[in-house]
Amino acid sequence: MTEHEVRSLIGQVEVAVRDAIDRALPELAGADPVVRRSEHADFQSNAALALAKRARTRPAEVAGAVSEALRASTVTPVAEVTVSGPGFLNLTLTDVSLWQQVAARLASPRLGVGSPEQGRHTVVDYSGPNVAKEMHVGHLRTTIIGDSLVRVLGFLGAEVIRQNHLGDWGTQFGMLIQYLDDHPDATWHHDELTEGISTVSALDNLYRAARAAFDADPAFAERARTRVVALQAGDEDTVARWKEIVAESEFAFREIYHRLGVLLEPEDSDGESFYNFLLPDVVDELTSAGIAVESDGALVVFSEEVTGPDGNPVTLMVRKKDGGYGYDTTDLATIRYRVRDLKADRILYVVDSRQALHFRLIFEAARRAGWLTDGIDAAHVAHGAVLGPDGRPFKTRSGDTVKLMELLDHAVDRARAAIADKAHELTDEDLARIAEQAGIGAVKYADLSTSRIKDYVFDVERMVSFNGNTGVYLQYAHTRICSILRKAAADRATEVDPTLPLHPAERALILELDAFGDTLAEVGRTLEPHRLCGHLYDLAKAFTDFYEACPVLSAAEPVRTNRIALCQLSARTLGQGLNLLGIAAPERM
């Protein structure tokens, strides 16, 4: 238990049942109490069914003995124990214990959530856009999932180090720089562009033009190659121009991150160029350890675990025949740097699932090199693709990649249309702000609420339909609570009277509220934000049921005060949960 932590009810019940098992069946002491939420009571324990065989008796008998021991204990929150079915223990808690949870969580600055990640140095590698290229739909998932994990792990006490592995190095820059030199009249700086054109889209256009020239004009291609050599040799003018391009791109990335509510800042960027100067040393280390070996003129690492189609080991390309380095080498350098210099004990790569084999090989090599040790958890946090309505990778009608900014604009447009329909005397300014929050939230929630490993179909209309398991449903639930609290003018701390009887809708709501911290811990463990989405959706539904069944403002005291406390805790929990997903929680919609 860490500071401010409030042990969840299910945790308390686990302790109670475990204790009861210890006393009723000493020979089975320490057994898993198998406590779960239940449709038939607040919680149920399924331990008796599993334990019966070990105790060489019938499940009902075990259940009976455990329930007796449970009833004999006076310090548990359990009010009622019944045995049902083949040996399920149905457990109902005292109303007092539920109200006490509300009071305790309300009194905690962090809602009683523990810090199970405390002391961990966790690197999260995510987003990774390419300099001079527009961010597109392919960057959506890594950026959003990665950012949510950063937020959750940070809230759970981890020291999180964000790493944006920019694609800021490579032969393409020779091409681009040469093209800019050949066309000094090209406009691409953010302060000289006309409204509606971003730096990256300007650079993106120039890049396409440069590519076309490279393919069509051998003389240009030759000059571009010379430029690559100049860049790598550190030629002053070329490097200056390169830095200028990177800075302009970072300016544009910052705009999109800001709009998305993503925490990444320029100082989180350690791109390919950052690792470039480390590569020879990484290669030396792997070579002298005998891990990297020569093959067909190149330097490779043969896997000891995976074979390819020809039956030979799969390889990492450490140094190409021409002496150049690819991204295998760069990723070997990242893992060494993150262990040695960033002191990471957990390294998360939030990257498309198609890179699964690549990371398996990287981790294998890093273990053999002694960089990754048993105490360090390196994981490929794989995610699926975003698909179009046809079930193929999401493209525009003309077959181009979908630009992220345009995708967001479209979602916000749809959100604005829906809000304008129902708006309650909103100013234009409020409408614009809320449409932005709802539209962006809808896109992010749709991405986060599905299992990250699976592909999903991008369907704006469903995302902003504002019904069902959507971001806006959660935002709306939050605004309704805020509205009550505004009218109650309940800004000071509320004293909960724990002796009041619970309405069923209050009971269901409190059980959900109480599970928030355990859900977060689960997200920290599984790295699956959709579990938080599911929980918040259940919470919002439980609140809506409460909202329908239990009047707050018109209730007589002392019920009114307790219900206001429930509203306060609901608003804070929902608000915190949305914040950890990186989604705004407006007070009015």
Added chain:
RNA sequence: GCCCCCGUAGCUCAGCCGGAUAGAGCAAGCGACUUCUAAUCGCUAGGCCGCAGGUUCGAGUCCUGCCGGGGGCGCCA
């Protein structure tokens, strides 16, 4: 050839460490605004959980084998 991921309602998806009658939303039908925001709620209808074995008191969940879909396997990143 080998490896990885996926397969649950017409559609889009949940289903936690194996637990009681598999859940939401959309779409379809019916109903509820004098009420703290109806962007909501209630009801109806909809299922060989890809198939077949196995483990288990108990399998959508674990294991094996198939079938179907997607992805990956040396000088691109």
